[in-house]
Amino acid sequence: MSKHIAVVGLGSMGGAMAAQLVEAGWQVGGFDPSPAARAAAREAGVAAVDTLEALAGTPYVVLSLPSAAVVEASLPVLLASPGTLAVVDTTTSQPDTSAACAARAAEQGVAFVDAPVSGGRTGAAAGRLSAFVGGEEDAVEAARPVLDALTGGQFRHLGGPGSGNVVKLLNNVLAAVNLVAVGEALAVARAYGVDPAAAAEGISGASGASRASSAMYPDWVLSGSYDSGFSLGLMARDAALAVETAALRGETPRLLSAASERWQEALAALGPAADFSEIARTVAPTLTR
Structure with a gap:
């Protein structure tokens, strides 16, 4: 299994998740439009890049973004190069956007699951978040290594895309x-x-x-x-x-x-x-x- 992962959105939650993944032995890249967020992530061992395009094709991707609109705009950029296996969207987003993103990713053979999380910075830093997961069964299985890493296995698959x-x-x-x-x-x-x-x-x-x-x-x-x-x-x-x-x-x-x-x-x-x-x-x- 590849241990290469990209975290998009390095704010309070995304930054904590990225740092925890580094500690867990993943090779973590990251992007955030904020130079300060990128700098903080680099101090935690994240290979933060200056453009989202630089992360296209990373085998696993975690999204931690401010809105459904940003998720929808980011996904095509990340899928512009082959190689991505699964996208785990931890954003608290809109169900219809999650369903549309899952369909778009599936067209390219990529798993997409909506997995908004609960547990705050403390849970993120410890890899003990709770996740509400929506997606097709095969997509959830493809994303399982990431879901396990973020939650210690404490996630619940609630139904199809958007359910989470x-x-x-x-x-x-x-x-x-x-x-x-x-x-x-x-x-x-x-x-x-x-x-x-x-x-x-x-x-x-x-x-x-x-x-x-x-x-x-x-x-x-x-x-x-x-x-x-x-x-x-x-x-x-x-x-x-x-x-x-x-x-x-x-x-x-x-x-x-x-x-x-x-x-x-x-x-x-x-x-x-x-x-x-x-x-x-x-x-x-x-x-x-």
Whole structure:
């Protein structure tokens, strides 16, 4: 099996994945339009190049990009030279784009799977991400060496092309709902003189528990650190995409839509670069420092 791989997109997640692949013994090339991102990747042992074209034909490719449009534009460049076996797209993208990319890659005998990931920088650096995988059975098998390297085997094949992005968007919009709901609930607790940290701990041991109550608010909001490493702009985008994806199949999820609107309000107030845990500043300002 070839151990040559290219990582396209060397930001927070892509850079961490690339560095971990180097440590795992892969020969890793990489590209990012940011000179600073390329320089940081080189310090981690990645052979970062100055043009995407230089990576065409690499046997394995990992995409970690900001949007479906960038994925769609990058794929033809990467497939312009023969030699690529599998493309693993870890971008939180649009399901229809993933399906179209899979079809285009298959025409050239290349496997393409959508495999958006969860686990943050820590999981990426440890090779212990979770991945929501969509693709044909043979494409997933072709991509398995990369999926195993990124997740330690902890990935779930959910269905055909695009399925991974459907479930990842639903995962993220549920997290978005929980962050709004828990913030509002803890603000009510404070209004009654109850310590929000104690309330969060109590809720987290009962039926109202969620990652928002057990970890996100205690670790990032009540501590005042706001350092999850995931931006408010990306979460607002993902929540909106989830609602748009539902509408394409005639679904009208009213609670998810209402939560998405709260994220758009926070985006307008705080800007895209704010940490996503800072949603608390707009939905529960009495909790924030």
